Amino acid sequence: MASKPRVRVPKKAKAGDIITIKSLISxxxxxxxxxxxKTGEKIPRLIINKFVCKFNGKVVFSSDWHPAVSANPYMAxxxxxxxxxxxxxxxxxxxxxxxxxxxxxxxx
Amino acid sequence: MxxxxxxxxxxxxxxxxVPSVMTFAAEDWGKYQVGDTRSxxxxxxxxxxxxxxxxFENPGMLWVxxxxxxxxTVDGEAQKSCKSCHADASDTMKTVGSTYPVVAKDIGxxxxxxxxxxxxxxxxxxxxxxxxxxxxxxxxxxxxxxxSYGQPMNVKIDGDAASWFKKGEEFYNQRRGQLxxxxxxxxxDNAGNMIRANTLSQGQGNGFPTYRLKWQKPGSLHRRFRGxxxxxxxxxxxxxxxxxxxxxxxxxxxxxxxxxxxxAVRN
Amino acid sequence: MKKSGFSRRNALELIGGGVVTALLAGTFxxxxxxxxxxxxxxxxxxxxxxxxxxxxxxxxxxxxxENGNTVPVGVSVDSPMTDADYVKSxxxxxxxxxxxxxxxxxFTPASGVAKAALRIRMAGTQNIVAVAEMSDGTLYTAEKLVxxxxxxxxx
Numbered sequence: 001m002a003s004k005p006r007v008r009v010p011k012k013a014k015a016g017d018i019i020t021i022k023s024l025i026s027x028x029x030x031x032x033x034x035x036x037x038k039t040g041e042k043i044p045r046l047i048i049n050k051f052v053c054k055f056n057g058k059v060v061f062s063s064d065w066h067p068a069v070s071a072n073p074y075m076a077x078x079x080x081x082x083x084x085x086x087x088x089x090x091x092x093x094x095x096x097x098x099x100x101x102x103x104x105x106x107x108x
Numbered sequence: 109m110x111x112x113x114x115x116x117x118x119x120x121x122x123x124x125x126v127p128s129v130m131t132f133a134a135e136d137w138g139k140y141q142v143g144d145t146r147s148x149x150x151x152x153x154x155x156x157x158x159x160x161x162x163x164f165e166n167p168g169m170l171w172v173x174x175x176x177x178x179x180x181t182v183d184g185e186a187q188k189s190c191k192s193c194h195a196d197a198s199d200t201m202k203t204v205g206s207t208y209p210v211v212a213k214d215i216g217x218x219x220x221x222x223x224x225x226x227x228x229x230x231x232x233x234x235x236x237x238x239x240x241x242x243x244x245x246x247x248x249x250x251x252x253x254x255x256s257y258g259q260p261m262n263v264k265i266d267g268d269a270a271s272w273f274k275k276g277e278e279f280y281n282q283r284r285g286q287l288x289x290x291x292x293x294x295x296x297d298n299a300g301n302m303i304r305a306n307t308l309s310q311g312q313g314n315g316f317p318t319y320r321l322k323w324q325k326p327g328s329l330h331r332r333f334r335g336x337x338x339x340x341x342x343x344x345x346x347x348x349x350x351x352x353x354x355x356x357x358x359x360x361x362x363x364x365x366x367x368x369x370x371x372a373v374r375n
Numbered sequence: 376m377k378k379s380g381f382s383r384r385n386a387l388e389l390i391g392g393g394v395v396t397a398l399l400a401g402t403f404x405x406x407x408x409x410x411x412x413x414x415x416x417x418x419x420x421x422x423x424x425x426x427x428x429x430x431x432x433x434x435x436x437x438x439x440x441e442n443g444n445t446v447p448v449g450v451s452v453d454s455p456m457t458d459a460d461y462v463k464s465x466x467x468x469x470x471x472x473x474x475x476x477x478x479x480x481x482f483t484p485a486s487g488v489a490k491a492a493l494r495i496r497m498a499g500t501q502n503i504v505a506v507a508e509m510s511d512g513t514l515y516t517a518e519k520l521v522x523x524x525x526x527x528x529x530x
Binding site: 018031033055058059060061062063064065066067068069070071073074075076077078079080082 | 444445446456469472473474476477478479480481482483485486487488490491492493494495496497
């Protein structure tokens with residue numbers, strides 16, 4: 001997957017804060033409905049179908065995506081801050097390939 | 109007879125269109141409006157503007173990031189990257205987005221950013237030119253123009269550029285295609301009116317390459333020109349062609365004073 | 376050109392039009408039924424066929440989409456989000472898309488609030504349906520109509 005992911009996580013937060021995490025990744029999200037203009041054949045489906053967010057190794061948020069999710073998928077969600085640590089974000093496509101990105105969080 | 113009917117239907121449909129909003133009156137568009145000149149931003153829906161306004165959420169920025177990586181990537185037999193000659197883009201590319209297209213004295217013709225990049229690649233880097241709307245070209249053009257973000261459009265239309273400007277102005281006002289329409293019929297005479305369920309904008313170029321929701325990726329101004337020409341059933345010119353270069357200069361001049369918005373987000 | 380009065384041609388047009396209208400009406404009725412069936416199946420597959428209550432869900436969607444390719448949607452569910460009482464999942468459906476499933480969003484008590492935003496594709500004017508699954512198995516549902524238009528030019 002030649003996809004570029006980006007995530008926005010506040011670098012610092014206080015315990016008990018509810019922060020918003022934003023994610024964006026470049027991907028065509030080929031639905032499988034489109035036809036090749038030259039051959040008339042249907043272009044096979046190839047989408048990111050799973051997005052997972054872990055904090056210090058534990059899943060805190062995830063989402064299953066279907067072809068109705070727009071290209072260059074955006075997802076924002078909330079997280080309740082407890083302790084310092086590291087987020088790991090993973091996007092997995094229909095072919096089983098995963099792209100991941102990490103982000104640190106420091107709790108004051 | 110049939111052709112004339114089509115023509116009349118086409119123009120009639122646009123002319124009889126209902127004005128969509130009280131346009132020039134109420135809203136204060138700040139930097140997005142200069143006199144009667146309005147950015148496409150002001151014709152877009154609230155949700156769409158919100159996507160453009162947030163640098164993180166704006167999908168066009170993914171291409172700006174890609175361009176930033178390419179800037180430092182060595183490519184071609186001369187073993188150079190853009191950075192080798194142009195160092196820091198935020199400094200050396202600062203006014204490209206607001207002043208291009210310009211007449212390049214060494215080749216004696218008008219040049220836009222895409223063509224200039226390819227000339228640099230082939231002549232100086234000894235690298236292969238990029239296809240006009242390829243991921244790499246869109247990335248690099250977005251990155252370069254982004255360095256002028258917020259600066260007012262300031263293209264030169266006198267001196268060497270005068271003849272190109274004149275050609276672009278002629279193109280803009282020239283009827284073409286089966287629907288026998290000129291750019292001005294929509295973007296001057298009917299800006300602010302509805303065409304079916306879309307609001308016609310002034311067709312400004314200050315946000316290109318623009319992330320069009322329809323394309324689900326950024327696209328060049330010339331790609332948009334091709335689409336527009338096809339929509340009036342006219343045979344489109346090639347991206348990077350002299351005709352579209354001249355038109356680009358005229359279109360950019362129409363938006364003189366508007367801020368560079370690259371990468372804009374539009375329908 | 377045309378004679379005044381009710382001609383045989385007019386009569387044929389009326390009958391023909393009537394037949395066409397009847398056929399079309401039949402087609403639309405069948406297609407609406409088909410959509411409803413697909414939606415029900417998709418919901419059943421996601422959460423079973425338990426009763427769904429109204430309330431608790433806020434769906435944030437534009438009244439008219441700029442473009443059906445990219446429609447921003449926000450969903451939030453009223454819940455304390457504690458270990459004992461939280462929103463497990465929110466499933467989103469588009470009742471008239473080629474496939475009704477859009478996305479399933481899985482929260483945990485660590486989420487703090489059951490709130491998420493994404494961008495979706497809508498094939499035409501239709502309801503977006505949300506079904507929230509609580510940690511105790513209770514189901515809630517909400518829907519919102521979004522108008523998706525045919526563009527004017529190149530859109």
